[in-house]
Amino acid sequence: MEQRDRPMRADARRNRAKILAAAEAVFTAKGPAASTEEIAERAGVAIGTVFRHFPVKEALVQAVVAERLRRLAEAGRAAAGEPDPGAAFYAFIAHCVGEAATKHSFADALPTAGMDPSAVHDAVLGGVAELDEAVGALLARAQRAGAVRADLTVPEVAAVVTGAARAAEFCGPDGRLRARVLGVIFDGLRPLASAP
Amino acid sequence: MEQRDRPMRADARRNRAKILAAAEAVFTAKGPAASTEEIAERAGVAIGTVFRHFPVKEALVQAVVAERLRRLAEAGRAAAGEPDPGAAFYAFIAHCVGEAATKHSFADALPTAGMDPSAVHDAVLGGVAELDEAVGALLARAQRAGAVRADLTVPEVAAVVTGAARAAEFCGPDGRLRARVLGVIFDGLRPLASAP
Amino acid sequence: MEQRDRPMRADARRNRAKILAAAEAVFTAKGPAASTEEIAERAGVAIGTVFRHFPVKEALVQAVVAERLRRLAEAGRAAAGEPDPGAAFYAFIAHCVGEAATKHSFADALPTAGMDPSAVHDAVLGGVAELDEAVGALLARAQRAGAVRADLTVPEVAAVVTGAARAAEFCGPDGRLRARVLGVIFDGLRPLASAP
Amino acid sequence: MEQRDRPMRADARRNRAKILAAAEAVFTAKGPAASTEEIAERAGVAIGTVFRHFPVKEALVQAVVAERLRRLAEAGRAAAGEPDPGAAFYAFIAHCVGEAATKHSFADALPTAGMDPSAVHDAVLGGVAELDEAVGALLARAQRAGAVRADLTVPEVAAVVTGAARAAEFCGPDGRLRARVLGVIFDGLRPLASAP
DNA sequence: TATGAATGAGCCTTCATTCAT
DNA sequence: TATGAATGAAGGCTCATTCAT
Numbered sequence: 001m002e003q004r005d006r007p008m009r010a011d012a013r014r015n016r017a018k019i020l021a022a023a024e025a026v027f028t029a030k031g032p033a034a035s036t037e038e039i040a041e042r043a044g045v046a047i048g049t050v051f052r053h054f055p056v057k058e059a060l061v062q063a064v065v066a067e068r069l070r071r072l073a074e075a076g077r078a079a080a081g082e083p084d085p086g087a088a089f090y091a092f093i094a095h096c097v098g099e100a101a102t103k104h105s106f107a108d109a110l111p112t113a114g115m116d117p118s119a120v121h122d123a124v125l126g127g128v129a130e131l132d133e134a135v136g137a138l139l140a141r142a143q144r145a146g147a148v149r150a151d152l153t154v155p156e157v158a159a160v161v162t163g164a165a166r167a168a169e170f171c172g173p174d175g176r177l178r179a180r181v182l183g184v185i186f187d188g189l190r191p192l193a194s195a196p
Numbered sequence: 197m198e199q200r201d202r203p204m205r206a207d208a209r210r211n212r213a214k215i216l217a218a219a220e221a222v223f224t225a226k227g228p229a230a231s232t233e234e235i236a237e238r239a240g241v242a243i244g245t246v247f248r249h250f251p252v253k254e255a256l257v258q259a260v261v262a263e264r265l266r267r268l269a270e271a272g273r274a275a276a277g278e279p280d281p282g283a284a285f286y287a288f289i290a291h292c293v294g295e296a297a298t299k300h301s302f303a304d305a306l307p308t309a310g311m312d313p314s315a316v317h318d319a320v321l322g323g324v325a326e327l328d329e330a331v332g333a334l335l336a337r338a339q340r341a342g343a344v345r346a347d348l349t350v351p352e353v354a355a356v357v358t359g360a361a362r363a364a365e366f367c368g369p370d371g372r373l374r375a376r377v378l379g380v381i382f383d384g385l386r387p388l389a390s391a392p
Numbered sequence: 393m394e395q396r397d398r399p400m401r402a403d404a405r406r407n408r409a410k411i412l413a414a415a416e417a418v419f420t421a422k423g424p425a426a427s428t429e430e431i432a433e434r435a436g437v438a439i440g441t442v443f444r445h446f447p448v449k450e451a452l453v454q455a456v457v458a459e460r461l462r463r464l465a466e467a468g469r470a471a472a473g474e475p476d477p478g479a480a481f482y483a484f485i486a487h488c489v490g491e492a493a494t495k496h497s498f499a500d501a502l503p504t505a506g507m508d509p510s511a512v513h514d515a516v517l518g519g520v521a522e523l524d525e526a527v528g529a530l531l532a533r534a535q536r537a538g539a540v541r542a543d544l545t546v547p548e549v550a551a552v553v554t555g556a557a558r559a560a561e562f563c564g565p566d567g568r569l570r571a572r573v574l575g576v577i578f579d580g581l582r583p584l585a586s587a588p
Numbered sequence: 589m590e591q592r593d594r595p596m597r598a599d600a601r602r603n604r605a606k607i608l609a610a611a612e613a614v615f616t617a618k619g620p621a622a623s624t625e626e627i628a629e630r631a632g633v634a635i636g637t638v639f640r641h642f643p644v645k646e647a648l649v650q651a652v653v654a655e656r657l658r659r660l661a662e663a664g665r666a667a668a669g670e671p672d673p674g675a676a677f678y679a680f681i682a683h684c685v686g687e688a689a690t691k692h693s694f695a696d697a698l699p700t701a702g703m704d705p706s707a708v709h710d711a712v713l714g715g716v717a718e719l720d721e722a723v724g725a726l727l728a729r730a731q732r733a734g735a736v737r738a739d740l741t742v743p744e745v746a747a748v749v750t751g752a753a754r755a756a757e758f759c760g761p762d763g764r765l766r767a768r769v770l771g772v773i774f775d776g777l778r779p780l781a782s783a784p
Numbered sequence: 785t786a787t788g789a790a791t792g793a794g795c796c797t798t799c800a801t802t803c804a805t
Numbered sequence: 806t807a808t809g810a811a812t813g814a815a816g817g818c819t820c821a822t823t824c825a826t
Contacts, residue, residue, distance in 0.1 A: 009805075012810060033229065035795065046812045051797065053810095152380070159363040159377040167359025171351075181355040184348070188384035208785075231820060242787040244824090253821065401826075404789055425621065427816060438791045443818065445789095544772070547759075551769040555755025559747040573747040576740070580776035600806075623799060634808040636803090645800065 016053050018043040023064050032061050062121040069127025072096055076134025086147025089138045090186060093161050097182065100165035132158070149191050160185065212249050214239040219260050228257050258317040265323025268292055272330025282343025285334045286382065289357050293378065296361035328354070345387050356381065408445050410435040415456050424453050454513040461519025464488055468526025478539025481530045482578060485553050489574065492557035524550070541583050552577065604641050606631040611652050620649050650709040657715025660684055664722025674735025677726045678774065681749050685770065688753035720746070737779050748773065 008016075022043035026034045036057055040047045054060035075095060082088040132154050139157060142148040164185045171178040204212075218239035222230045232253055236243045250256035271291060278284040328350050335353060338344040360381045367374040400408075414435035418426045428449055432439045446452035467487060474480040509517075524546050531549060534540040556577045563570040596604075610631035614622045624645055628635045642648035663683060670676040720742050727745060730736040752773045759766040 009808095009810070011804080015810080036797090037795080047796090048798085048813065049811055055797090057796065149380075155367075155373055156377050156380060159366045159373065160380055162366045163359035163361075163363025163377075163381060165359075166362035167355040170355045170358045177351055177355070181352050181359070184345075184352060184356055184384040185359060185381055186384070188380040188382070205785080211786085232822090233820070236788095243822090244787055244789095245785080247822065248785075251822090401787095401789070403825080407789080428818090429816075439817090440792065440819085441790055447818085449817065541772075547765055548769050548772060551755045551758045551765065552772060554758045555751035555753075555769075555773060557751075558754035559751025562747045562750045563743075569743055569747065573744050573751075576737075576744060576748055576776040577751060577773055578776070580772040580774070597806080603807085624801090625799070628809095635801090636808055636810095637806080639801065640806075643801090 012053075015043070015045055015049055019045065019050055019053055019060070020064060020067055023060050024067070027061065027064055036060070059121065062124050066121065066123035066127040068099065069124065069131050072099060073127065073130035073134045076131065076138060080134070080137050080141070085138075085141040085145035089142035089148060092135075092138055093157070093164075093186070094182065096161050097165045097168055100162070146191060148189055152189065157189070160189065208249075211239075211241055211245055215241060215246055215249055215256070216259060216263055219256050220263070223257070223260060232256070255317065258320050262317065262319035262323040264295065265320065265327050268295065269323065269326035269330045272327065272334060276330070276333050276337070281334075281337040281341035285338035285344060288331075288334055289353070289360075289382070290378070292357050293361045293364055296358070342387060344385055348385065353385070356385065404445075407435070407437055407441055411437065411442055411445055411452070412455060412459055415452050416459070419453065419456055428452070451513065454516050458513065458515035458519040460491065461516065461523050464491060465519065465522035465526045468523065468530060472526070472529050472533070477530075477533040477537035481534035481540060484527075484530055485549070485556075485578070486574065488553050489557045489560055492554070538583060540581055544581065549581070552581065600641075603631075603633055603637055607633060607638055607641055607648070608651060608655055611648050612655070615649070615652060624648070647709065650712050654709065654711035654715040656687065657712065657719050660687060661715065661718035661722045664719065664726060668722070668725050668729070673726075673729040673733035677730035677736060680723075680726055681745070681752075681774070682770070684749050685753045685756055688750070734779060736777055740777065745777070748777065 019039065023039045026039050026042055030038075036050055037047055039060070040050045043050070050060065054063060072095075076092055079088045079092040079095075082091075135157055136154045139148060139152065139154060143150050143152070164182055167181050167185060168178050171181055215235065219235045222235050222238055226234075232246055233243055235256070236246045239246070246256065250259060268291075272288055275284045275288045278287075331353055332350045335344060335348065335350060339346050339348070360378055363377050363381060364374050367377055411431065415431045418431050418434055422430075428442055429439055431452070432442045435442070442452065446455060464487075468484055471480045471484040474483075527549055528546045531540060531544065531546060535542050535544070556574055559573050559577060560570050563573055607627065611627045614627050614630055618626075624638055625635055627648070628638045631638070638648065642651060660683075664680055667676045667680045670679075723745055724742045727736060727740065727742060731738050731740070752770055755769050755773060756766050759769055
């Protein structure tokens with residue numbers, strides 16, 4: 001949104017990246033209510049610099065979300081190249097869960113089906129679209145391979161993954177519990193035991 | 197916490213109840229960041245009264261959570277009397293999901309396996325224990341009846357239900373989507389295709 | 393606006409008065425851009441107290457204006473009792489000028505004929521009405537006595553007085569200059585050279 | 589202030605003019621509290637360029653004032669050539685009022701007799717002197733022609749005009765009211781009804 | 785006990801000014 | 806010289822908490 005006219009000065013781009021990284025870390029640790037001041041401090045810039053890049057706090061929050069969505073979409077595209085369609089799909093959604101689950105109480109900032117669309121920045125909508133497309137591709141391939149229930153759609157997968165992330169978070173650091181819970185949830189995605 | 201010494205005057209008990217009800221409503225609508233002042237107003241008491249009953253805001257939040265846990269446990273105990281063990285179990289967890297999913301962004305206040313235990317009030321721990329016990333009874337009965345996977349434990353069910361609530365919330369007002377998603381997740385709890 | 397239900401506690405009323413006095417002093421010295429913090433300090437209260445009484449800065453500004461209008465109206469009513477109608481009128485508008493002229497750049501906060509009425513608080517409108525009425529009475533009596541041009545109306549007098557205040561302010565501390573200037577302006581209000 | 593050493597490059601002079609024009613427009617619309625950034629934007633230059641020409645915001649404000657004074661003086665000199673001395677004088681001060689009154693809340697930036705002289709830039713003082721001289725010439729000629737009271741001096745006229753501008757502004761968009769009010773005020777400048 | 789006014793730390797945001805590019 | 810990013814001191818406002826009534 002800021003770099004339309006000319007490509008943005010090198011130092012500005014560096015600062016923007018530092019701020020985004022700091023914001024991701026701080027929001028992850030304390031939720032989106034964390035103070036902008038703390039983010040600036042962590043990024044090593046003055047508070048004014050944060051507001052120059054993100055004129056309103058909400059813009060920063062959404063930029064972080066968009067960034068994460070874009071990273072997930074990227075990973076999803078990469079997964080499309082793997083040989084085993086089923087393995088690719090399940091590995092990818094497990095990756096999504098892992099990413100989201102560590103982001104304590106921040107996954108809530110993710111756009112939800114029922115959210116006021118006018119409040120969501122384009123960058124986030126773009127990220128969602130990218131991710132949906134990547135998931136769609138993986139899903140279709142896995143369904144063709146018979147590794148996933150044929151009647152599933154992308155929104156359903158998105159909801160299940162979001163829920164799984166919350167469930168994983170609920171488990172806390174107990175890895176064993178987490179693994180079993182995710183196993184149970186993902187089992188629901190598998191085709192019913194194919195009869196002979 | 198307040199009623200140890202003497203039984204608490206009748207009007208005081210009434211106020212406490214009004215405050216809890218107001219807090220539940222307000223937190224549900226706006227999340228735990230809602231101001232204490234607003235809760236007092238809705239309860240029809242002065243702000244000082246709220247702080248007399250709950251000396252710190254966190255205490256109020258946890259009291260609301262404890263209250264909800266206790267209500268769920270109560271419902272769970274009631275469900276134990278129903279004839280069909282499987283139906284009783286699934287109806288109950290669906291009820292839990294419905295309760296939690298409507299409480300926008302408030303389910304996050306639920307205690308989590310990995311949470312710092314010293315930060316959780318006794319009332320909440322008590323509620324958790326009550327609920328765990330109720331769930332345990334329903335689960336055992338359902339497992340005996342072959343309606344639920346035999347290897348499931350209470351913590352796993354708790355995690356799955358929490359995740360399912362988040363998934364339902366993610367679906368927004370789209371009831372059809374929500375139903376399908378919950379169907380998928382709960383399918384994971386069922387025993388694998390029963391052989392002949 | 394705050395004292396509707398019950399009469400407002402004694403200490404609260406005291407603080408409100410202290411704040412208004414401090415605000416008048418500070419605004420007078422530095423204009424309405426002066427910081428609320430400074431007013432709080434001068435009033436000897438915490439910043440939160442100022443915002444409890446005047447939830448938005450603009451409310452404080454207007455309250456001060458309203459207060460001054462009410463005081464002027466009061467003085468106007470008192471002047472109505474004086475024996476010489478012409479003297480009463482001229483003395484009163486001179487008083488208005490003196491009041492307004494010392495309030496450095498703050499007279500600008502006075503409502504103006506062309507101001508957006510929805511932005512003006514009721515208290516100010518009430519003050520204006522009160523003042524207009526008092527001026528109207530003095531004016532009519534002076535006109536009947538032949539001391540003021542018969543074709544003058546209240547809005548015209550108001551505009552002339554406002555302008556005279558600005559002119560007086562322009563003169564700075566030079567009392568002689570100020571007196572001559574006001575003499576010139578007020579001369580315009582007198583009936584034209586009385587015919588034989 | 590900037591052009592002493594070398595004559596200033598052509599583009600620099602152009603920028604200075606653009607900035608002054610933009611500042612006049614913006615200050616007129618929003619008062620001197622308008623942000624320097626907005627002025628830069630409107631002028632089509634970067635913020636740094638504004639501060640190169642006017643190292644402090646106050647310098648920009650005063651430059652605009654000086655500019656306006658110089659323009660008024662220019663108009664005054666032009667008026668000196670008109671045939672009717674009285675008409676020339678009254679038309680000119682009406683022009684001054686019109687200029688000042690439309691500059692909402694900005695006329696306050698005009699230097700005042702009682703202002704701290706060290707805070708006023710030379711350019712403004714120069715403008716004031718120029719304007720005073722022009723007014724003085726018009727005034728003297730009009731007095732000789734018997735169109736203006738003989739005892740009036742330039743500072744008095746200046747004060748009256750300033751006040752008239754404020755009065756006009758007070759009238760808002762009501763042109764009829766404004767005309768009557770200015771008529772009243774200017775009447776005070778006329779010689780008393782000349783006896784036979 | 786209840787009331788609600790007072791407190792003050794902290795938050796988001798703006799903007800004059802500086803400085804690296 | 807021009808550019809525009811960075812700085813950081815305020816400023817307005819909120820809200821959990823305390824305390825006099």
